[in-house]
Amino acid sequence: MSVTFKIKQAASTAIKELYQVDIAPSGVLVNATNPEFEGDYTVVLFAFIKQLKKSPEVLGNEIGGWLVQQHPSMFSSFNIIKGFLNLVIADAYWVNFLQEQHSNHKFGIKEHTGKKLMVEYSSPNTNKPLHLGHLRNNFLGWSVAEIYKTNGYDTVKTCIVNDRGVHICKSMIAWQMFGNGATPQSTNTKGDHFVGDYYVKFNDAYKLEVEQLIAAGKTKEEAEKQAPIMKATQQMLLDWEAGNPAVIELWKEMNSWVYSGFDVTYKTIGSDFDKTYYESNTYLLGKKIVAEGLTKGVFTQEEDNSVWIDLTNDGLDKKIVQRKDGTSVYITQDIGLAEQKFEEYGCDKSIYVIGDEQNYHMKVLKLICQKLQLPSADGIEHLSYGMVELPTGKMKSREGTVVDADDIVNEMITISKQRTEELGKVKDFSEDELKNLYTTIGLGALKFFLLRVDPKKKMIFNPEESIDFHGFTGPFVQYTYARIKSVLRKLEDVGSGNLEVDFNNHSLLKLEKDVIITLEQFPTVIEEAAQENDPSKIAIYVFNLAKTFNSFYVEHAIAKAENEEKKILRTSLATLTASVIKTAMHLLGIAVPERM
């Protein structure tokens, strides 16, 4: 149980005992004490003065006095400034906390709750390679799943691959026209990039044809419709849907190239999935649900046989759920897939990691599922994230301003190699160890950078300046970890004592206490991160912890502490800090090196 919650409880009890008034613990506001005043945590009294008809001073003295008297092991003293009751937590309390947790490698990790979470993330198209925006998606999805795992959930990570449709056919047509039988192997190109190149070639050829048609007197609209390459593409989609063997064969082959490319990228960045759904298998889903919805009266059928739902009473629009030819539309497929997922896994909650341009779609999806009273409905949550933009604006593939995922990952690894070599601290590492270290640091920097920002907000990526290895970054936290481990290794050599020293009357130094207070907040932060589907809470926390520890580290010696008692205390402090950093970074998908 967290300190702040204990304070809330104690204050609630105090008010009940002193004034016979019921105030729930959650109704007590507890903040960290402002650094200029004495105290660790502060109870804000303003909310109670009206109800209890006492001045803040009297109230503070009575509650503060009661707390110190009733819980001497927790509160050592108090003071009142205006309506703020500042509480000093007893050093013995903090020391006790440290003694209990210092060797607990699972500090902050909760027991299994039996609840199940599904996270759908990544969801690539198979016509081009991944870019920076996909990385944000992948890192968020993986991290959120891990955060829930730590909160006691069983998790299922899924991916829906958008493997069919016009965009795929574009790459296929371009390959038929310009490929001359080339393959990723024959050109020594990564499969997803290989196919992506033909997607670009398609667009170039299409643009040219449209220009020629316009020059021949067509309107822009006519030209776009009549361009031969576009007509061929649409014909190919029809052939695909009709099951034309040659088209299906080509489609399978080109997709397999893309998957082999994706596999490499996923392996590097650490994305993995328990279940992959393919849209080519799910795009016909939902018909049964439409039929059920019609009998339930949730949907209505028009004269042309198309089926609709009217959401105007919910502040939304009318939505089509089935075309007049009886085929499903996007939203219907999603409803069908939601049901299929629920039937297969029965998760309590299902988080969709999807860009914020689909906010409306996701709102409609959940609402329709609720109206249909599908069991999956209430568990649907949209983890909506903002776009990654460049200083010059949005990334546009046409203008060549897309930051390719493989490129940026490689660049980060290269930079981390340079920095590491400049510093020259790991010259004794083997080739493999060095390679691992560069990857750990490079990916750490990239993941931390993309996860440290509130997912809901769009973010700006400046290739020159954004990637830094100092300050609020992954490598800063990794470095703090490596430095602690270095100290601990030295302590092992000389043999450190255990915690059997009597700390009852031990008084903590300011910087020691700062670290312990921060450590104690970790479990609460993990809970908040899950509640809000927000890994940035973890990133901000772990940076703050590393910073606080570093301030302590430069000021006070651990291995060469003033006396044995201090040495043991600080060793356990460092041990727990390292452990929390490791756990927290893991929640972000970031590894921590023993040395760097």
Add this chain to the structure above:
RNA sequence: GGUCUGGUAGCUCAGUUGGAUAGAGCAACAGCCUUCUAAGCUGUGGGUCAUUGGUUCGAAUCCAAUCCGGAUCACCA
């Protein structure tokens, strides 16, 4: 136009259900390595929290209006 969303230091971002003099990092400037890893630490400067009004003991936070961005409003996925 309707709906949603954002505007905080030169730049990138924090800021819990309203709480004390609005915080970090980067950049700038000034310091700290014969002592546990300087990818570190300490300090300085830097703000009309878009604007205006309202709610109250108290507003960056809540409400209203205005200004400026972005997303969305497909029988595409």
